[in-house]
Structures are given as structure tokens and as C-alpha cells.
Amino acid sequence: VAANQTPSFSKKDLKIAAELRDQALEGSKDYEIVESLTTEVGPRMAGTPGDAAAVKWGVAKLKELGFDKVWTEPVTFPTWKRGVETAEVIAPYPQPLVITALGFSVATSEEGLTAEIVQFDDLDALEKAPDNAAEGKIVFIRNRMERARDGSGYGPAVAARGSGASEAAKKGALGILIRSIGTDTDRMAHTGMMRYEEGIEKIPAAALSAPDADLLENMIRRGKSVTVSMTIGAKSGDAYTSHNVIGEITGSEKPEEYVIIGAHLDSWDLGTGALDDGAGIGITAAAAKLILGLPQRPKRSIRVIMFANEEQGLVGGKAYADAHKDDVQNIITAAESDFGAGKIWRIDSKVKPEALPAVKQMVEVMKPLGIAYGNNEAGGGPDLIPLRGKGISVFSLRQDGTDYFDYHHTPNDTLDKIDPEALRQNTAAYVIFAYLSAQFDGDFGSGFHQK
Amino acid sequence: VAANQTPSFSKKDLKIAAELRDQALEGSKDYEIVESLTTEVGPRMAGTPGDAAAVKWGVAKLKELGFDKVWTEPVTFPTWKRGVETAEVIAPYPQPLVITALGFSVATSEEGLTAEIVQFDDLDALEKAPDNAAEGKIVFIRNRMERARDGSGYGPAVAARGSGASEAAKKGALGILIRSIGTDTDRMAHTGMMRYEEGIEKIPAAALSAPDADLLENMIRRGKSVTVSMTIGAKSGDAYTSHNVIGEITGSEKPEEYVIIGAHLDSWDLGTGALDDGAGIGITAAAAKLILGLPQRPKRSIRVIMFANEEQGLVGGKAYADAHKDDVQNIITAAESDFGAGKIWRIDSKVKPEALPAVKQMVEVMKPLGIAYGNNEAGGGPDLIPLRGKGISVFSLRQDGTDYFDYHHTPNDTLDKIDPEALRQNTAAYVIFAYLSAQFDGDFGSGFHQK
Ligand SMILES: [Zn+2]
Ligand SMILES: [Zn+2]
Ligand SMILES: [Zn+2]
Ligand SMILES: [Zn+2]
Structure with missing residues (x-):
């Protein structure tokens, strides 16, 4: 991957991205997935039976959605019980x-x-x-x-x-x-x-x-x-091994290179974790599902990662970064959805300067969703902090969090707080991001520790 | 009291009522009283230590406000504990x-x-x-x-x-x-x-x-x-004797005749009973306090009744009606505030037809508060049902209850749910009602079992 060209997206790819966006707005699996997670699993605090049930659910759900590969990776941490x-x-x-x-x-x-x-x-x-x-x-x-x-x-x-x-x-x-x-x-x-x-x-x-x-x-x-x-x-318990749950759409041209979209699968114990972070699970899995519906696989792979134990210290994110530290350059870019279910109003990037024109093209496709470009200082999401530390490119699809902290980490974090229409807008943005990034002929600077 | 005249309020009384209204809008003791009750007593379910604390609080508060007479009347009921x-x-x-x-x-x-x-x-x-x-x-x-x-x-x-x-x-x-x-x-x-x-x-x-x-x-x-x-x-407990707490402004001309305004002093155990019914306690006691501030007492007496145990069967209301069954004709009219702290948007009366012109005069003074007349089928409030059964006239100062049942009987019934401005509007309406009714030269038909 050359670092200094100024690549762009093809007209065809931009058209497909717009079609995927419109499909997402008409309706996808997003709400159904978060309804399934909150109803069939509910609270899933790290190290509890709910955690194990969530991992089982995640594997089954990704398989049901038709991902090309579904696997888990171990994540070990100390536990605590209320x-x-x-x-x-x-x-x-x-x-x-x-x-x-x-x-x-x-x-x-x-x-x-x-x-x-x-x-x-x-x-x-x-x-x-x-x-x-x-x-x-x-x-x-x-x-x-x-x-x-x-x-x-x-x-x-x-x-x-x-x-x-x-x-x-x-x-x-x-x-x-x-x-x-x-x-x-x-x-x-x-x-x-x-x-x-x-x-x-x-x-x-x-x-x-x-x-x-x-x-x-x-x-x-x-x-x-x-x-x-x-x-x-409350008391501390023994160490517990949970799992990051990963579903892959395998790329047709450069399968070893991949885009990450994801969310954390764990929640606190008080609510059913609909906003934090069932919504993110629904949005990212549903976005990938739309791409799975295309007549052919995108050029690069797309991984949906359901991170284990974000809440108690980004443990799943650290485990992933650690397990994949030697091939970080294969991660073309990444974005985590972990701020509830409000509409996305802004997108920030963290890419090498040469890739900014392509980012602008991507943002054009998002404009009808009410999304504007912010800056090139994206954080990417909590579980991406460890990977970001290794220099990967990330994007932040920033949600409206006006009400998020009304419910955050309380019993009130339940399904009814999710507006299905806002969820669809999120899925539409993620499908644009994931598809275009997977199709991108250039690179965003991952693994190059860009400033 | 003659039943067939068509009396009206004097210009002077209407002017004083309007002044009291404006004073209430500028600020009275309403919020301070409900803050005091919820902070210093909190939950006060019938038969609990909170009930006893509330009665003690009520007596002290009415004395502190300068009522002419303050007394209690016993109310006995079975108890239940969560x-x-x-x-x-x-x-x-x-x-x-x-x-x-x-x-x-x-x-x-x-x-x-x-x-x-x-x-x-x-x-x-x-x-x-x-x-x-x-x-x-x-x-x-x-x-x-x-x-x-x-x-x-x-x-x-x-x-x-x-x-x-x-x-x-x-x-x-x-x-x-x-x-x-x-x-x-x-x-x-x-x-x-x-x-x-x-x-x-x-x-x-x-x-x-x-x-x-x-x-x-x-x-x-x-x-x-x-x-x-x-x-x-949960379990049932022994019978318990609580008290209706009564404060009287003693009338200057017909002290034996009186107007009732009131609310229930008990609450459920889950919240601090700010809306149900601390607001009513604050509104009615503060309205009376404004009348106590006039240079002379109104013609008739005004009683502020803090009813015991409304929640578990209108027990305080029944006890009052029972204790005063032989002089019901002394009650000129009555209104209970028990629907939260939303603004009053309508006033209904239950009076003899001859008194309707006077009611219209009263409503005119309330108009700047955004209050319109409804009909002559008022209920008066839960604790007045037993007295109404004995034929007394009542008024319903109907509050906006759009949000009331969001909080009703939950832990969420707390002080922060009260809008002080809406509370002032309530107090303004109650002071008009209480003052004019106490000054009224005619009667509303109490004790005559009007249809
Ligand atoms: Zn989260
Ligand atoms: Zn969280
Ligand atoms: Zn009540
Ligand atoms: Zn109640």
C-alpha cells in the first residue's frame, strides 16, 4: 500500500454506498438484533452468567446473519459482584x-x-x-x-x-x-x-x-x-475468561486486509444494556448484514467485533489489540458505536492527510443523513483505544448524546429508550463507512502512526 | 342562609382576591412548605414512623404559619408493610x-x-x-x-x-x-x-x-x-391511629361557617410524596398564609385540612365527614388539591344554580391565570367524597396532569419534579377560591343535597 497517492472512490462504489444507505433507512435488522439481545440475554455484566449467555448469543446471531466466518477470542479479567x-x-x-x-x-x-x-x-x-x-x-x-x-x-x-x-x-x-x-x-x-x-x-x-x-x-x-x-x-470474585465475538465478511480481493466495525457486548448489571451497548451491536451487525446482501463481497474483509468487558477497563479491546499486534497494518480503519442510539450528526476521521479527499467523498454520501465532517482527530471508540495506540486509522461517527446520560449505567437502560428511526440512520452511516472503506483503493494510514 | 337569592361578590372583595392572586404569583410559602415536608419527613405511608413524623410536622408548620387554631382529629385504620x-x-x-x-x-x-x-x-x-x-x-x-x-x-x-x-x-x-x-x-x-x-x-x-x-x-x-x-x-399489621391535622383561620363575622381547602398528608412509601401530595399541602397552606397576612380576618373561617391516610382508602376524609356529620351545613364549600403540581387549567363547581353567577365572578379573577370555567359537576377531590355524599358544595381546581402518572406512586415522586412557577399559579387560584368563598354573602348550597 503506497502512502503518498491521493486515491478516491469510484463512482460505482459511491453509488452502491448510497443504495446501501437508502436500504438501511428503509429498514434493516438493527432493531431486531438489539431487541433479541435485550430480551433473550438482558443484563450481561462481565463475568456473570449473562456474559456467557451473550457470547453464545453473539456467535449464534452472527452465524444466523450469514457471516463468512464467525469465531471467538479469549478475554480474561478479574470479576466483581454487586x-x-x-x-x-x-x-x-x-x-x-x-x-x-x-x-x-x-x-x-x-x-x-x-x-x-x-x-x-x-x-x-x-x-x-x-x-x-x-x-x-x-x-x-x-x-x-x-x-x-x-x-x-x-x-x-x-x-x-x-x-x-x-x-x-x-x-x-x-x-x-x-x-x-x-x-x-x-x-x-x-x-x-x-x-x-x-x-x-x-x-x-x-x-x-x-x-x-x-x-x-x-x-x-x-x-x-x-x-x-x-x-x-459487593465483592470481588475469581478471574473469568469471556470472549470477543467476531464475524467476518471475507474480502474478494484483499481478504487479509480488513475494516473493523463493532461495539461492546457486555453491559452493566442494572439495565438490559439497550443503549450501552446493545444499540451499537445492532447497528454494526445490521450494517454488515446489508453488505452480505450485495451480489459480491467487497474487496477487503469487514470484521464486526463484539468486544468483551468494555465496562470494567476496555479489557476486550486490549485483548484484541494484543492478539493482533503483529498484523495491525492489515486493519485499514475502524469505528466503534458506543454512545447510545441517537442520530449521528458528525463524522471525524483519523487518517493520513493524503486520504482526506477520499474521506470528503465518503462524507458526501452521508450528507443526506444530516451528517457533517468534523475534524481529523477522531478517537474511534473506547475499545479501539488500544489499537489506536498502535497507530491504526479510526473514524468517530458521533451520535447525539443529549439524553444518553439520562439512562447510562442505570436500570433505565432498556429497549424502549431506542428510537428505531434514529437507529436506522446510524446503520445507514455505518454501512457507508464499512463498505467504502472495504472498497478503498488507497489506505488511511493504518500502522503508520500518523500524527 | 337563604337558598334562593342570587348573591354576588363585592367589588372590594374581588379586588382583594386579585391582590392576593398577584401576591401568590410573586411568591409565597408553597415551595418552601413542600420542600420542608419532603426533606424533613420524606415518605409517610399510613401507619409508619413517617406518618407520625408528618403529623408532628403538620401541627408545627401550621402553628409556625400563624393559624388561629391548630388541632388534630384521630383517624384509625389497619396497616400494611412492604x-x-x-x-x-x-x-x-x-x-x-x-x-x-x-x-x-x-x-x-x-x-x-x-x-x-x-x-x-x-x-x-x-x-x-x-x-x-x-x-x-x-x-x-x-x-x-x-x-x-x-x-x-x-x-x-x-x-x-x-x-x-x-x-x-x-x-x-x-x-x-x-x-x-x-x-x-x-x-x-x-x-x-x-x-x-x-x-x-x-x-x-x-x-x-x-x-x-x-x-x-x-x-x-x-x-x-x-x-x-x-x-x-409484605404483611398486614395492627390497627394504627393517625390524625387529620387542621389549621383554622377564624372568621370575623360567621366563625362557625367555614371553607375547606386541603390535601392529604400521607404518601406511599416509595418516594418522598412531593407530587402526591406534598404539593397540595404546600399550595393550600401557603394560600391560607396569604389570607392570614390580610389586615383583617375574612367573614367566615377557612380550614386547611391535612388529611390522614388518603392512599389506603380515603380514611382521613371519611373520619372527618363522620366527626363533623352533624354540622355539615357549616361547610360553605370545599376543594382538595391532589393531582400533583401542574398548572390549573379549569375550575369546576358543584353549587346550587342560584350561586352560579357568583362562581362566574370568581372565575373572572382566575382568568389571568389561564383558568377557564368547566361545569357544575365538580368532584372536589378524593378526601371530600365522604362529605360530598352528605351534600356539601365542592369545587375542583383541575390541574394539568399530563405528566402526573409518570411519577405517581413511584420512587420518582420527589421534589425536583415540582416546577415552582406552576406551584405559584396553583396557590394563586386557591387563595382566590378560599378568600372569596369565605367572604361570600350567599351560600353555595351546602347541606342541601343539590343535584
Ligand atoms: Zn459503552
Ligand atoms: Zn458503559
Ligand atoms: Zn393523592
Ligand atoms: Zn396517591
Whole structure:
């Protein structure tokens, strides 16, 4: 593959891409696939029976869809299980609170942890507080996540979830409660991963639903000492081996070169993982299915990867990158769908400069979908971070995430939150991306560590 | 009080009513009161410690607001307590379901009840089914409640909650799950009262959240037998005596005659009862507080009644009607606020025909609030049903309930669901109603059993 030519797509390929797009808009298997996954498997947290059921489902589904090859690759990780999780205000105004343990939180004792609440505006305020600021107390971080189409409120807010426990422990805290990292006002707490810093005492960590965080704030505003009791029964388990599930459309000219589209197959345990990330599974598998319906296979291969255990540390993505580290240059480009089921409004690329004219051609075919070109700084999706580190080209098909964090990692992540029409728009964009990339006569710069 | 005159309001009274209205729109104690109740008491299901705390709170709040008299009247009723409540699909697709027990449901055995699901479109279909249609099974009623501003979807849907269990038992069922009586798609089940028919076996009864009802439907549509296990640990308790809490503004001319405004003080246990019925408590107490701020007391008395235990059978309303049955003619008219915190869009009256011109005058003062007159068939509110049965005049200040059943009887009934501006509009309407009715030179026909 020459690095310096400026290739483009043929008129015929662009026409087929437009036809595939229109077919996707008329209807494909997208909704049916996510309905199947959420109904027949449901919650599928890494290491649970749901995880095993999802892998089985994924293999069967890809075979049923008629992929040329379907296989699995092992992914091994430590496990964690949720247990009882309750909390209540003991004084001055006894009433229950809705919480959920953060992923990999340690448990409290069986009788629970009872202590006074000390409130901080955000993680930063906690970090800057004096060493004994939370001595013997339960830290409460009240910071609210901001709503945004591009989900840009998540990053600044989620740090409290990831490292709040260790920061609180450094200040002498016995436990931590954070306002859920979410944009809703539903009385459901948002779970998600947290990590303990090495050498720091591990204290139990949970999220409060937004109304419960409001309640604590309102009590604290009265100037009285607020005492809370929290009981968490979570525990770590043994290592578990799950699998990335891979379906391939084998290319007709350069079968060893391939385009990746994919999503993560695991979910958190609270909902049925319809938005996170059943939608991505439905979109990418349905897009490939449309390409399988063409009279002939595209030039290059297309792999649909259902990544194992994204939620607890991109483990499936790392395993794939590791297993395929020696032939990264065969990956022509890649895109993961993992931001719910809202319509795509923008596409970003990460390609070598010489390939940008081809990207512009691709975007033209997406324009009727309401998709505009963004920039050449695409991230590609969480499970592609490890491959991206090895220099592959990626695309980000950016979805409207305005409502995504209303449901993210809560029991409310269920099928009814998916708008079938928006899903079809996603599938239409993915089929354009996958087909044209597989047909591309040039390359996007994968394996060349382009800046 | 003469029955046949056609009295009207004085210009001065209409002017004061308009001033009170404008004062309410500028801000009163309404939001502060409901914030206080939900924060300092929270859930207050009849017969629980929250009930006792609410009564104490109510007395203190009415005294703090400066009512001329504050007292309580006893209300005695049987009690019920929620216990564990879990459900899961056992086959063919194991996954958890979110349920909540219906009020006064019996428990399952400790190991739970496991049986095949038999689905019915609605209560009617269940009633019309053959005698053994549910033999040994768990009945699932999938009927969806319709959304409507006036809440008219509630009546047809809620029958399944009230009598579904006994109807299912008549067909041999071991348990019943209904789709929640609600209009939301949140993964929260709606509780509420049910009743067992005498002589029919009592079977456990619970509601599924909307997404879980969808899930069951989707599984059943696949044509396979669906087995569910449900565990309910609810139990009935001893009789308990709570109290109606009453605050009076004592009239300056006819203190023995009075206008009732009120709401119910109890709530279900799942939320903090902000909409049901903390809002009503805030609106009516704040409206009275504005009248207490006038340079002189109105001619007649005004009673703010915080009714005990509305949720489990209008027990407070019945107790009040019973305790005051001999002087019902002293009640000039009455209105209860118990439909959330949406703006009032219509006012209905139930008055003698001669009083209708005065009602029209009252409505004129409400017009700037966007309130129009409806008809003379007002219901007045649940806790006024027993008094209405004794012939009193009532008014219905009808709120926009479009979203009310999204939150009704769920954990989601929390303070954040209240729009302070809409609350102010309610208070403005109630202060007009209460003040003008207390000043009225004629009467509305109370105690005369008008048609
Ligand atoms: Zn995800
Ligand atoms: Zn996630
Ligand atoms: Zn109510
Ligand atoms: Zn109610």
C-alpha cells in the first residue's frame, strides 16, 4: 500500500454506498438484533452468567446473519459482584436513600457503615481539602454533570467516580457517596467503574440518585450534622475468561486486509444494556448484514467485533489489540458505536492527510443523513483505544448524546429508550463507512502512526 | 342562609382576591412548605414512623404559619408493610424484573412463587376468560394506561390494580403481575391500593415497571412458555391511629361557617410524596398564609385540612365527614388539591344554580391565570367524597396532569419534579377560591343535597 497517492472512490462504489444507505433507512435488522439481545440475554455484566449467555448469543446471531466466518477470542479479567446496597439518613431526618455501588467497590461490614456526611463541591475541592477534612466521615461529592450533545460533560464529572474513593480515603474518610454521573432527575443511581489507588485504604464507594443527592444537599443546607448509614455487600470474585465475538465478511480481493466495525457486548448489571451497548451491536451487525446482501463481497474483509468487558477497563479491546499486534497494518480503519442510539450528526476521521479527499467523498454520501465532517482527530471508540495506540486509522461517527446520560449505567437502560428511526440512520452511516472503506483503493494510514 | 337569592361578590372583595392572586404569583410559602415536608419527613405511608413524623410536622408548620387554631382529629385504620419484593424470569431467558407489591397484597412464601405466566390484554379479558384460564399460573395483565391532561386514562386502567388479584384468583391463578398503572417508561414500578374480594383466595399482587412489562410481552410473543419467580414479603399489621391535622383561620363575622381547602398528608412509601401530595399541602397552606397576612380576618373561617391516610382508602376524609356529620351545613364549600403540581387549567363547581353567577365572578379573577370555567359537576377531590355524599358544595381546581402518572406512586415522586412557577399559579387560584368563598354573602348550597 503506497502512502503518498491521493486515491478516491469510484463512482460505482459511491453509488452502491448510497443504495446501501437508502436500504438501511428503509429498514434493516438493527432493531431486531438489539431487541433479541435485550430480551433473550438482558443484563450481561462481565463475568456473570449473562456474559456467557451473550457470547453464545453473539456467535449464534452472527452465524444466523450469514457471516463468512464467525469465531471467538479469549478475554480474561478479574470479576466483581454487586450485593445488597442500601442507605438511609439516620439523623436529623430519617429516610431512605437510593444508591448503587460503584464497580469494584469493596463492601461495608454487614451492619453497614454509619457516619456523619461531609460535603464537597467536587473532586477538586476534596483534593484541596486539609488532610483530616473527612476524618471518620462519609464524603459526599455533590457535583452535577452538565448535559451536552457530544457528552462533553461526562469527562469532568466522572473523575469523582473513578478516583473519589481514594481521594476521600486520603482525607480520612470511611466511605464515599457521589452524586450520580448522569443528567437525569430519576430516582435511580448510575453505576460505573472506580479504581483504588495503590497503597491507599480501600473504602466503600457508591452513587446516589440525583433526587437523593438533592435531598442530602437540602438537609446539609439546614446547618445540622447529617448522619447516614450505608450498607454495601459487593465483592470481588475469581478471574473469568469471556470472549470477543467476531464475524467476518471475507474480502474478494484483499481478504487479509480488513475494516473493523463493532461495539461492546457486555453491559452493566442494572439495565438490559439497550443503549450501552446493545444499540451499537445492532447497528454494526445490521450494517454488515446489508453488505452480505450485495451480489459480491467487497474487496477487503469487514470484521464486526463484539468486544468483551468494555465496562470494567476496555479489557476486550486490549485483548484484541494484543492478539493482533503483529498484523495491525492489515486493519485499514475502524469505528466503534458506543454512545447510545441517537442520530449521528458528525463524522471525524483519523487518517493520513493524503486520504482526506477520499474521506470528503465518503462524507458526501452521508450528507443526506444530516451528517457533517468534523475534524481529523477522531478517537474511534473506547475499545479501539488500544489499537489506536498502535497507530491504526479510526473514524468517530458521533451520535447525539443529549439524553444518553439520562439512562447510562442505570436500570433505565432498556429497549424502549431506542428510537428505531434514529437507529436506522446510524446503520445507514455505518454501512457507508464499512463498505467504502472495504472498497478503498488507497489506505488511511493504518500502522503508520500518523500524527 | 337563604337558598334562593342570587348573591354576588363585592367589588372590594374581588379586588382583594386579585391582590392576593398577584401576591401568590410573586411568591409565597408553597415551595418552601413542600420542600420542608419532603426533606424533613420524606415518605409517610399510613401507619409508619413517617406518618407520625408528618403529623408532628403538620401541627408545627401550621402553628409556625400563624393559624388561629391548630388541632388534630384521630383517624384509625389497619396497616400494611412492604417487605422484600423481587421477581425474575426463570425460563426461557433468565433475567431480573423490577416489581413493587400493591398495597395490602399478601406475601408469597419465603422461597417465592414460581409459575408460568398467562397474559391477558386487560382486566375485562381476564374476567371473560374460562374458569380455569389461569390454573396454577401467574396472571400478567399487559394493559397500558393512556396519557391525558385530565388523567382520564387512570380510571379505566386502575381497575386492574384494584380487583385484578381476586379476578385472577377466580380463574385459578397463584399470583398476579400487572403492568404499572402509569404513563412513563421508567424502570420503576407504581404501587397503589388493591382489595381482595371477600370469599376469594388472596393471592400476591405486584406491578411491573413499564420496561419489564414490555420485556415479558416480548418474551411471550416468541411463543414459548415463560416462567417467572416472584417473592413478596409484605404483611398486614395492627390497627394504627393517625390524625387529620387542621389549621383554622377564624372568621370575623360567621366563625362557625367555614371553607375547606386541603390535601392529604400521607404518601406511599416509595418516594418522598412531593407530587402526591406534598404539593397540595404546600399550595393550600401557603394560600391560607396569604389570607392570614390580610389586615383583617375574612367573614367566615377557612380550614386547611391535612388529611390522614388518603392512599389506603380515603380514611382521613371519611373520619372527618363522620366527626363533623352533624354540622355539615357549616361547610360553605370545599376543594382538595391532589393531582400533583401542574398548572390549573379549569375550575369546576358543584353549587346550587342560584350561586352560579357568583362562581362566574370568581372565575373572572382566575382568568389571568389561564383558568377557564368547566361545569357544575365538580368532584372536589378524593378526601371530600365522604362529605360530598352528605351534600356539601365542592369545587375542583383541575390541574394539568399530563405528566402526573409518570411519577405517581413511584420512587420518582420527589421534589425536583415540582416546577415552582406552576406551584405559584396553583396557590394563586386557591387563595382566590378560599378568600372569596369565605367572604361570600350567599351560600353555595351546602347541606342541601343539590343535584
Ligand atoms: Zn459503552
Ligand atoms: Zn458503559
Ligand atoms: Zn393523592
Ligand atoms: Zn396517591
